[in-house]
Amino acid sequence: MIARSAIEVRERLRLRCGPTLVDEAIVRIGFDWSEPMACAMVSDAMAHVLALASKDPTSSIAAGLDFQVEQRFVK
Numbered sequence: 001m002i003a004r005s006a007i008e009v010r011e012r013l014r015l016r017c018g019p020t021l022v023d024e025a026i027v028r029i030g031f032d033w034s035e036p037m038a039c040a041m042v043s044d045a046m047a048h049v050l051a052l053a054s055k056d057p058t059s060s061i062a063a064g065l066d067f068q069v070e071q072r073f074v075k
Contacts (some may be wrong), residue, residue, distance in 0.1 A: 002053055002065045016068075030054045041069045 003009045006027045014022045031050040032038060038047065046067065053062035 002057060002062050002067070004057070041071065
């Protein structure tokens with residue numbers, strides 16, 4: 001998701017998904033297309049949008065962008 005800080009990401013995750021997910025979440029700054037999970041779960045077109053937004057989080061392409069990809073395994 002696009003946010004100003006890792007703290008903001010965690011606050012938004014807590015509101016969406018509750019405290020359990022926040023404790024398990026790995027938050028990384030920026031978008032790394034070389035990350036294997038990103039390659040597997042994000043389309044090329046969306047990766048391009050995320051890369052542009054990551055380069056300039058104040059741009060019009062980043063404004064209001066709320067993109068969430070989730071994969072869970074039941075324990």
